[in-house]
Amino acid sequence: MEDNQKTLNKLRDEMTAVNGDIINHLNHFFSISNKIGIIKDKMGLPHFDPVRESEMLNDILMKTRGPMPAEDMQRVFMEIFKVSVKEMGAGTRQKLKVSRHQGKGSKVINVGGVVIGNGIPVLIGGPCAVEYPEQVMKTATYLKNMGIRLLRGGAFKPRTSPYNFQGLGEEGLKILKEVATSLDMRVVTEVMSSEDIPLIEKYADILQVGTRNMFNYSLLKQIGKSRKPVLLKRGFMATIEEFILAAEYIYNGGNEEIILCERGIRTFETQTRNTLDISAIPILKKETSLPVIVDISHSLGRKDIVLPIAHAALAAGADGLVFESHFNPAAAWSDAQQQLDMKETEELIRYLEKYFKF
Amino acid sequence: MEDNQKTLNKLRDEMTAVNGDIINHLNHFFSISNKIGIIKDKMGLPHFDPVRESEMLNDILMKTRGPMPAEDMQRVFMEIFKVSVKEMGAGTRQKLKVSRHQGKGSKVINVGGVVIGNGIPVLIGGPCAVEYPEQVMKTATYLKNMGIRLLRGGAFKPRTSPYNFQGLGEEGLKILKEVATSLDMRVVTEVMSSEDIPLIEKYADILQVGTRNMFNYSLLKQIGKSRKPVLLKRGFMATIEEFILAAEYIYNGGNEEIILCERGIRTFETQTRNTLDISAIPILKKETSLPVIVDISHSLGRKDIVLPIAHAALAAGADGLVFESHFNPAAAWSDAQQQLDMKETEELIRYLEKYFKF
Amino acid sequence: MEDNQKTLNKLRDEMTAVNGDIINHLNHFFSISNKIGIIKDKMGLPHFDPVRESEMLNDILMKTRGPMPAEDMQRVFMEIFKVSVKEMGAGTRQKLKVSRHQGKGSKVINVGGVVIGNGIPVLIGGPCAVEYPEQVMKTATYLKNMGIRLLRGGAFKPRTSPYNFQGLGEEGLKILKEVATSLDMRVVTEVMSSEDIPLIEKYADILQVGTRNMFNYSLLKQIGKSRKPVLLKRGFMATIEEFILAAEYIYNGGNEEIILCERGIRTFETQTRNTLDISAIPILKKETSLPVIVDISHSLGRKDIVLPIAHAALAAGADGLVFESHFNPAAAWSDAQQQLDMKETEELIRYLEKYFKF
Amino acid sequence: MEDNQKTLNKLRDEMTAVNGDIINHLNHFFSISNKIGIIKDKMGLPHFDPVRESEMLNDILMKTRGPMPAEDMQRVFMEIFKVSVKEMGAGTRQKLKVSRHQGKGSKVINVGGVVIGNGIPVLIGGPCAVEYPEQVMKTATYLKNMGIRLLRGGAFKPRTSPYNFQGLGEEGLKILKEVATSLDMRVVTEVMSSEDIPLIEKYADILQVGTRNMFNYSLLKQIGKSRKPVLLKRGFMATIEEFILAAEYIYNGGNEEIILCERGIRTFETQTRNTLDISAIPILKKETSLPVIVDISHSLGRKDIVLPIAHAALAAGADGLVFESHFNPAAAWSDAQQQLDMKETEELIRYLEKYFKF
Structure with missing residues (x-):
């Protein structure tokens, strides 16, 4: 039992380290997606591009070798994409105009x-x-x-x-x-x-x-x-x-x-x-x-x-x-x-x- | 126990007789409401007249002396009115035009x-x-x-x-x-x-x-x-x-x-x-x-x-x-x-x- | 147009008279159903008796000769029966025990x-x-x-x-x-x-x-x-x-x-x-x-x-x-x-x- | 416009590369979480541990320095955790027993x-x-x-x-x-x-x-x-x-x-x-x-x-x-x-x- 607890603790430390790596790469991903948002605004393109997203999901499918099941991997990436599209172009028109989070107070x-x-x-x-x-x-x-x-x-x-x-x-x-x-x-x-x-x-x-x-x-x-x-x-x-x-x-x-x-x-x-x-x-x-x-x-x-x-x-x-x-x-x-x-x-x-x- | 059953049977016979009276009066009511429907069609008036209905309900309230509680009496009459309005003008435009009950078969x-x-x-x-x-x-x-x-x-x-x-x-x-x-x-x-x-x-x-x-x-x-x-x-x-x-x-x-x-x-x-x-x-x-x-x-x-x-x-x-x-x-x-x-x-x-x- | 209005008024008076008859018979019906409720309480029978109700509805079907459509007639009677069962045995156990309408105030x-x-x-x-x-x-x-x-x-x-x-x-x-x-x-x-x-x-x-x-x-x-x-x-x-x-x-x-x-x-x-x-x-x-x-x-x-x-x-x-x-x-x-x-x-x-x- | 398209393509290539990194780390994460699942099974502990999860989420909050908003980062990790818990202990009791995905055919x-x-x-x-x-x-x-x-x-x-x-x-x-x-x-x-x-x-x-x-x-x-x-x-x-x-x-x-x-x-x-x-x-x-x-x-x-x-x-x-x-x-x-x-x-x-x- 004690050995199990030790192994568990060791695995948890490992996981914490991996989390750190994931955090860094997600932030990297995000800085790229933000830049893409700005370019797209200039080009008049919609932020959400389902064709491109489906290509990336296919690409992920081909690249991943497990053990995470491919569908789970895709689900995580869909969450990443969703978050990115939502936040894309931060500072320009990222949020809804009716939203309270716009620096302006209540409408009178x-x-x-x-x-x-x-x-x-x-x-x-x-x-x-x-x-x-x-x-x-x-x-x-x-x-x-x-x-x-x-x-x-x-x-x-x-x-x-x-x-x-x-x-x-x-x-x-x-x-x-x-x-x-x-x-x-x-x-x-x-x-x-x-x-x-x-x-x-x-x-x-x-x-x-x-x-x-x-x-x-x-x-x-x-x-x-x-x-x-x-x-x-x-x-x-x-x-x-x-x-x-x-x-x-x-x-x-x-x-x-x-x-x-x-x-x-x-x-x-x-x-x-x-x-x-x-x-x-x-x-x-x-x-x-x-x-x-x-x-x-x-x-x-x-x-x-x-x-x-x-x-x-x-x-x-x-x-x-x-x-x-x-x-x-x-x-x-x-x-x-x-x-x-x-x-x-x-x-x-x-x-x-x-x-x-x- | 046997007496109770006898009384019950007697009361049920009485109820059946009253039901017969109610049936007759409802049919009478209905023939009048049908005539009203036809007149209203001629006059271009809507069949449902909430003012008149509310007057009649008030009239019922004043006339009834129980033992049926007045609100129950009104509820029964609202059912009668609802049925009447629904059926009013039978033969002219009583039913919905999309309804199957119009003698015409399925639309092709x-x-x-x-x-x-x-x-x-x-x-x-x-x-x-x-x-x-x-x-x-x-x-x-x-x-x-x-x-x-x-x-x-x-x-x-x-x-x-x-x-x-x-x-x-x-x-x-x-x-x-x-x-x-x-x-x-x-x-x-x-x-x-x-x-x-x-x-x-x-x-x-x-x-x-x-x-x-x-x-x-x-x-x-x-x-x-x-x-x-x-x-x-x-x-x-x-x-x-x-x-x-x-x-x-x-x-x-x-x-x-x-x-x-x-x-x-x-x-x-x-x-x-x-x-x-x-x-x-x-x-x-x-x-x-x-x-x-x-x-x-x-x-x-x-x-x-x-x-x-x-x-x-x-x-x-x-x-x-x-x-x-x-x-x-x-x-x-x-x-x-x-x-x-x-x-x-x-x-x-x-x-x-x-x-x-x- | 004026003639129509006259006829309409005449029909409405007729309807008011019929309503009076229906009121009387409904009150009669209700006094009988109340008595039935009391007897049923004595006999330990449930107030609602679907067999009896369906017999009465069949009876109504056979007796009515229109012009009110039989199904409408039955609908009105179902309302009458519903009201009667609800109110049956007034004074004994007619209402829910948790109901406020029992003379007792708020439960503390x-x-x-x-x-x-x-x-x-x-x-x-x-x-x-x-x-x-x-x-x-x-x-x-x-x-x-x-x-x-x-x-x-x-x-x-x-x-x-x-x-x-x-x-x-x-x-x-x-x-x-x-x-x-x-x-x-x-x-x-x-x-x-x-x-x-x-x-x-x-x-x-x-x-x-x-x-x-x-x-x-x-x-x-x-x-x-x-x-x-x-x-x-x-x-x-x-x-x-x-x-x-x-x-x-x-x-x-x-x-x-x-x-x-x-x-x-x-x-x-x-x-x-x-x-x-x-x-x-x-x-x-x-x-x-x-x-x-x-x-x-x-x-x-x-x-x-x-x-x-x-x-x-x-x-x-x-x-x-x-x-x-x-x-x-x-x-x-x-x-x-x-x-x-x-x-x-x-x-x-x-x-x-x-x-x-x- | 052409420059924009070029920049866009370059950014997309960068993103594809980052995706590859994220994939690798997610698979690493997953292999650790699977091992944790097996240990937990031995220890009789539940796979889902909200205390630990909330600690990790706090840890992520402290570690991330943007630009991805911290709440979005947490949302992505919650998806990762959800997927991991769901799949944890694959091969043992990971799925519901009533599930079709158990190698057994339809129950007769x-x-x-x-x-x-x-x-x-x-x-x-x-x-x-x-x-x-x-x-x-x-x-x-x-x-x-x-x-x-x-x-x-x-x-x-x-x-x-x-x-x-x-x-x-x-x-x-x-x-x-x-x-x-x-x-x-x-x-x-x-x-x-x-x-x-x-x-x-x-x-x-x-x-x-x-x-x-x-x-x-x-x-x-x-x-x-x-x-x-x-x-x-x-x-x-x-x-x-x-x-x-x-x-x-x-x-x-x-x-x-x-x-x-x-x-x-x-x-x-x-x-x-x-x-x-x-x-x-x-x-x-x-x-x-x-x-x-x-x-x-x-x-x-x-x-x-x-x-x-x-x-x-x-x-x-x-x-x-x-x-x-x-x-x-x-x-x-x-x-x-x-x-x-x-x-x-x-x-x-x-x-x-x-x-x-x-």
Whole structure:
């Protein structure tokens, strides 16, 4: 037993020495790959070159004589390549533009005087869909009286069935804009199609990309050319990584005013419409420099647990909340069961004011 | 004990009698709701009227005096209303247009002489992305020699990162078209944006809507106006019901030539890129009249189990298979690990020919 | 158009009248079904009788003559039956015993002077696994000095691979008990098997049922016979409803001292080990009378977001938190990346003390 | 541009040279780690030693001076360590015992003359639960007349609610055994608890571990000591890897007669009770040497698509099928909607006989 321990110790020392050699060669490899990155930038070539990578992997296959199984050897090299491509061109464009690791602090977005991302949570309220002028005016007046200055409402509605109410279109935009102007509020509304961007820009202060369009890269690219701030909702089927890359599409297009919105993901649980991914909030705040808000209406799909979950979302670090409210939810044309009435809206705000300053 | 049994039997007889009354009244209710449906059709009103429904539920609340708890009573009535709306206007447009229950048989789609949905499975092969003319020509020539007449390839590629290869655009479409024309093949390629439809229609025989755009209702509506057949992929986190409704968007727009494509859904399992929902095949065949095919490359993301899964997909009733193939996958610019090389493609076809006629 | 509106109004009045009839008959049905429930209770028969239900459905099929389609008619009746069975025997045993709707308030559990569920959050800390006496003593001493009185640690470890460390068994229980006694702490430890209950009861103050055993009904029944409080973890694949029913198994066995523990569910997201279902907290508090705590280590599997998520869990109404801590996590035999070291533990507690009283 | 290309080529040659060095050192590392594995086996130490690994990672952190970022360097080494631990002790017990890569062919299991895994698919039929002698006798007689020799039926039923029918217990086992003996059939029935194993072994020919107990490692270990073949169902939220490791628990306990049963996983899709993971069949066949069967009743939860899915499962390479059947499903005490009646059972068998020999 003692002999075994001695041999073990000796082998471990040997391994430590080999590790040192590997470290040196990996650093050498890395300095070369960095130089390659710089050249490729000059030549306008992509950093990742699958043909070249597959040639190198074949080369490794031919060169290695074991005892490490060739497939394991390849796996280690794939990790090396992955790391190199990721870090290639350090100092130029190595990281995502939306990333927090860029020397720049948190993005603060000013929407006509309403500030998002400055540490004071914002509230965005309003009906699921714009229905008629009185509905928006009544709802918005209540909201404004409670101190809310961001008015949401859908004029173009993405609906699962083609036979459901699809929104009032430009008519709805006009109603939103008129009400918002008269009450000094800012308008948040959804864009479903690139063609509609010029139209919606005339009426809206923040362009919303809905959960169903987070993977619509054509739309993201066009939104990237807009000068209006964007509220980007996480796809209900999107990983956090995919969500960040969707934001990168917009940012890379030139529009840096992006608000990320967690709104629940699809799981097997049926008690809530979606499962709010509370952990996404601190992860997004850590990984990106963008403000992160939470849509508590769509993530839950029910009103009875809105208070504690709104509290939890802000406790987790959210920069704001979106919720649906309607002066008369029972008569709403869509999502009746999740829209807060005016009394419930006030309860929510009073409840949150116990814990947070607005 | 015996007395209890007697009482129980008596109560059951009473219940049976009450059931009879309820049946009669439900049928009466239903005949009224049918008439309402017909009137609403004439007036151009939607069948579902949430305001009216919420009024009726309130009315029920006021009228009922128990012992059935009011919320249970409302739940039963919501079921009654749901059934009524679903069946309202029977004989006019009560069912989905893509539904099998329309007296019309299975949809057969003829794409320039290549027939889909006639009971003989079709194979659709080709590279993930169009890279350069020789790549497409070499791959397509092999495929054609094996009897395949539908050539797929991406010219506009939806990629998770904005920095990944986004496709050659029109250049890629031209390559596809030239190769296909010279080999008498038909082209299947993806449309990512409404703006691109006219361009793509010039080169493609079948317009593909990708998994990330299944919820892009603006695109679906525009595709509905095209006269080219559509290959609609299931969203990787879409329910079967949502998938059918996405097809209905296209059909309702006027384009009835729709091929449904199951391509795997997102689950917790990581051995395959997605989890192929094999049950979706017979369910879609049963619920709709449209042809159903299976993308075995994207659902699996690995090549080693392609043979048995391709067999299983056809055994489950699929009208065809889509797979990615490349004359040199190791050098492919994307999805290298899931594209079949020419030898693997031939193996697949020889294997399937043991069980099916093509 | 006007005529149509008149007809519509007339039909609506008719419908309202029919609704009144249906209401009366449903209430009649319900009073009968209640009586049947009482008789069945006397006879010891289950309320739900699928044979009888299927006979009634067949009877309905034969009796109805339309126009409501027979399958819709059956669907409405299935809803009626469901409601009836649910409410049957009101006043006796109609609801779950763990349910809040029983006239009894929130369950408060006193574990040797440490109180759970009285509105003041509790913290449960300790290593993933008991390794050796010094490890537990050092860790527990730190925890105690920070005011924590509930010590967790695994002696029987459920591990995915049979070749991973399976725990020290009774040796580990002894270490836990000795340390806890010397520091006046209470022991929480997992029971993996009915056979081990008597042994573990000798050393532990709270018996933990792990996430992998939430569906192990044999174990739940045996735990139901224990007189020790139980910490029941939600299965990572369990719905909230299944979780509540698992608690009911224990409660129904006679053990009413149950603490529910949300610990994340399995989804497609990979940034966290599991997805913490934050909404489960208020839902469980609302549906049951039991205390609800959250395991922030297993739900996250990472340490960098523990502070905001711990805050969020308590904000959502949790009665306490479980977390893994180790005086030297880098040397831990399992779960090294998620165990807090002593400095991190103190940071967590100081952070939470800003918002909550302990 | 040409200069850039030259520099690029030169850098690539340099990289190829460095790769050669890395290969040599990795192979050296690997030969040391293999020796360590052999010593550790002698000393009875686990191959994976997180303390030592974390020391080495710290050592690497101190030694590396860039330019590769230290965290990337650590990531590459973690991959190296992972590969080493995985392959450590090659030739002794390096791989899982259930693994196909052990020089031994496919496991063939003979259950009293009924052979599973020999290339000819087996069918296992019978009611969800044993209810009363006539029910089992009638059902089994039909099955036997159709050539089926494996009779399934639950005597101990795992039910989500404690108030649902929990099975007849030993009474049920006796009924099963008597019927099976009289018809020369073999009995498959579920074991829910270690304590019940001796009892159930008296009556059953194959012990079933249900989906809810796949993670019940105490039960798996005890089943490993039994001499009866085991039918192990995949947990409905278990990965394929976890499923294989659950089988390893049994195998490692000494029981090598294991039949793996895919029965669907939990996803967001609601058209089927679970989503049958068809890809799991060829993956399990490839990764392990064990027979793989498919439970088509529990995976689907509906009868209307049983034929094509049964066909698909066998096409994917399954060694057999399990299905629930009942001479009168409408009167079944559980799972009424998924049990095949005798006519449907016969249809299934006739349908499959068109494609497979039994």
